[in-house]
Amino acid sequence: MRYRFCGCALDTERREFRTPEGLKRLEPQVFDLLAYLADNPQRVISREELIERVWGGRIVSEASIDSGIFAARRAVGDDGKRQAVIATVPRRGVRFLPAVEARDPAAAGGPKASDVCGATAQHVRLCHAPDGTRLAFGSSGQGAPLLRVGHWLTHLEHDWHSPIWRPFLEELGRTFCVVRYDQRGTGLSDHEVADLSLEAFVADLETVAAAAEPDRFALYATSQAVPVAVEYAARHPDRLTGLILHGGYAKGRLLRSEAERRQGEAYLTLMEQGWGAAGSQFLQAFGSMFVPDGTPEQIRSLVELQRIATPAETAIRLRRAFDGFDVTERLAEVGTPTLVIHARDDAIHPLDQSREIAARIPEAELLVLESRNHVMLAHDPAWAVFFTAVRDFVARRSGSSG
Numbered sequence: 001m002r003y004r005f006c007g008c009a010l011d012t013e014r015r016e017f018r019t020p021e022g023l024k025r026l027e028p029q030v031f032d033l034l035a036y037l038a039d040n041p042q043r044v045i046s047r048e049e050l051i052e053r054v055w056g057g058r059i060v061s062e063a064s065i066d067s068g069i070f071a072a073r074r075a076v077g078d079d080g081k082r083q084a085v086i087a088t089v090p091r092r093g094v095r096f097l098p099a100v101e102a103r104d105p106a107a108a109g110g111p112k113a114s115d116v117c118g119a120t121a122q123h124v125r126l127c128h129a130p131d132g133t134r135l136a137f138g139s140s141g142q143g144a145p146l147l148r149v150g151h152w153l154t155h156l157e158h159d160w161h162s163p164i165w166r167p168f169l170e171e172l173g174r175t176f177c178v179v180r181y182d183q184r185g186t187g188l189s190d191h192e193v194a195d196l197s198l199e200a201f202v203a204d205l206e207t208v209a210a211a212a213e214p215d216r217f218a219l220y221a222t223s224q225a226v227p228v229a230v231e232y233a234a235r236h237p238d239r240l241t242g243l244i245l246h247g248g249y250a251k252g253r254l255l256r257s258e259a260e261r262r263q264g265e266a267y268l269t270l271m272e273q274g275w276g277a278a279g280s281q282f283l284q285a286f287g288s289m290f291v292p293d294g295t296p297e298q299i300r301s302l303v304e305l306q307r308i309a310t311p312a313e314t315a316i317r318l319r320r321a322f323d324g325f326d327v328t329e330r331l332a333e334v335g336t337p338t339l340v341i342h343a344r345d346d347a348i349h350p351l352d353q354s355r356e357i358a359a360r361i362p363e364a365e366l367l368v369l370e371s372r373n374h375v376m377l378a379h380d381p382a383w384a385v386f387f388t389a390v391r392d393f394v395a396r397r398s399g400s401s402g
Helices: 028-039 049-054 061-076 155-158 165-173 196-212 225-235 256-272 281-290 296-309 312-323 327-333 351-360 382-401
Strands: 002-005 008-011 015-017 020-026 086-089 093-096 101-103 123-128 134-141 144-148 176-181 217-222 240-246 338-343 367-369
Touching: 002 028, 020 101, 020 382, 028 049, 028 061, 028 093, 049 093, 061 086, 123 196, 123 256, 134 155, 134 196, 155 165, 155 296, 165 176, 165 382, 176 196, 176 281, 196 312, 217 225, 217 382, 225 240, 225 327, 240 382, 256 281, 256 312, 281 296, 327 351, 338 351, 338 382, 351 367, 367 382
Parallel strands: 144 176, 144 217, 217 240, 240 338, 338 367
Antiparallel strands: 002 008, 002 101, 008 015, 015 020, 086 093, 123 134, 134 176
């Protein structure tokens, strides 16, 4: 069985336990304990039951059980004071608190993304990029295939329950079979990666497109995923029914004006000082820049995503790499019908970048949203405008391409 909870994945067949930071080695007894708890979520489990089912009925000391519970908590980022994952129920036992998604790979038979679309749950699979990097991708929704390019930051499991991303995914899923993936360095994909070149990110997109196996599909990219999508579209026009570029850029901020370069360097300095640190100045800037109109719950979710999506060192390397991307000269080579979307007062990337993209891609359409949110929010009036435009664009272009 495979269990997913709190951004972690536990595979009893492979005896593997993966956290947002990567593969973690567990002692066999600790692995078995965590697997039993995940198989019995929300239920109070007595110590006698743990001895019988985890320790095989052997005589064990209270200290041994306490040690096992302590190690299991530490593995999932919990502790005896917080007890946010494994709670002690006084005089009764322990209780595994998070929601758990359980799957039987043998029963599933390794479905294609197109086979599982239409289900209410997402289905997560793994594939390998040419350099061996493991990439996690998920599929959900129903309708025409749409592939969302991996971007900074995502986490397939966290996003599925996020007050920001879950409404977005559900809305997309009303019209499309959505395939999305965690880019290298983030989420459920490998975190420790050497190559962060544009070429590597394009190869990852090619890998996921091949693994998901849609014949042709619409490609949606937001923020730093836009240059990746542009490069892919220039190389593979035969795979695409349409290209949607949202809130992105053709030339990274370190290559633009001197003022933007200094702004980018200042942002990197804030990241070095405050990534994942509660109450840091960076956390406040992070939330207010990406979703200035976000609710407290949405901002907390975005901050939590930052904490679990990738370690600080990798986050900084990723951001520096993205800021050096430049696909300006490739724009004219994109022959796919393209819709370019940008919020007028987006504080992350300037509207001028999308105007330049729309001007250089032949016959591209430009939609300017009356919004200041870099990430789409369900309560933003621009939400309905965005989704109406995306659906109409894909319907028109798919019809004309067929």
